[in-house]
Amino acid sequence: MLNIEEYNIFRKQNKTLTVEDIKMMSPLALAYIGDAVFEMLIRTKILHPHKNAHKLHLESSKLVNAKAQSKFLKNLEEALSEEEIRVIKRARNSKLNTMPKNQSVHDYKDSTGLEALFGYHYLLGNEDRIIEIYELGSKNES
Numbered sequence: 722m723l724n725i726e727e728y729n730i731f732r733k734q735n736k737t738l739t740v741e742d743i744k745m746m747s748p749l750a751l752a753y754i755g756d757a758v759f760e761m762l763i764r765t766k767i768l769h770p771h772k773n774a775h776k777l778h779l780e781s782s783k784l785v786n787a788k789a790q791s792k793f794l795k796n797l798e799e800a801l802s803e804e805e806i807r808v809i810k811r812a813r814n815s816k817l818n819t820m821p822k823n824q825s826v827h828d829y830k831d832s833t834g835l836e837a838l839f840g841y842h843y844l845l846g847n848e849d850r851i852i853e854i855y856e857l858g859s860k861n862e863s
Contacts, residue, residue: 743844748812748837755840760785762839762855787824790832797857805838812837 743751763784767777783789794809801809812834821829835858842851 751840755836809834
């Protein structure tokens with residue numbers, strides 16, 4: 722069985738989470754960590770030695786927002802397992818305490834679901850699946 726606290730330098734910061742804990746975790750907690758995972762994927766993808774920090778921020782902001790993440794989720798929905806769909810639906814159906822400005826409720830709930838999916842796989846150590854999902858979701862990205 723995978724020793725999940727050893728696979729990632731960041732995961733070593735919380736060695737108490739078991740697989741059972743992760744599967745039962747609040748979907749909004751999964752989205753919380755998944756937001757950071759998704760952001761790191763985007764930032765790593767766009768990183769270039771000839772772009773300054775401001776340009777990098779502007780470019781990543783176009784990809785890390787509710788509308789873009791909703792589109793991202795639509796690109797990969799057909800490739801998701803039943804378990805992954807359950808994670809997304811739990812997050813979509815969670816009571817959201819805040820809403821960002823200039824975002825539709827539908828897009829915001831989709832983005833929460835997507836972030837929960839990335840958080841779920843990150844905590845379980847499913848790095849290959851994270852990359853696969855990322856590539857499927859970004860296939861029509863401009």
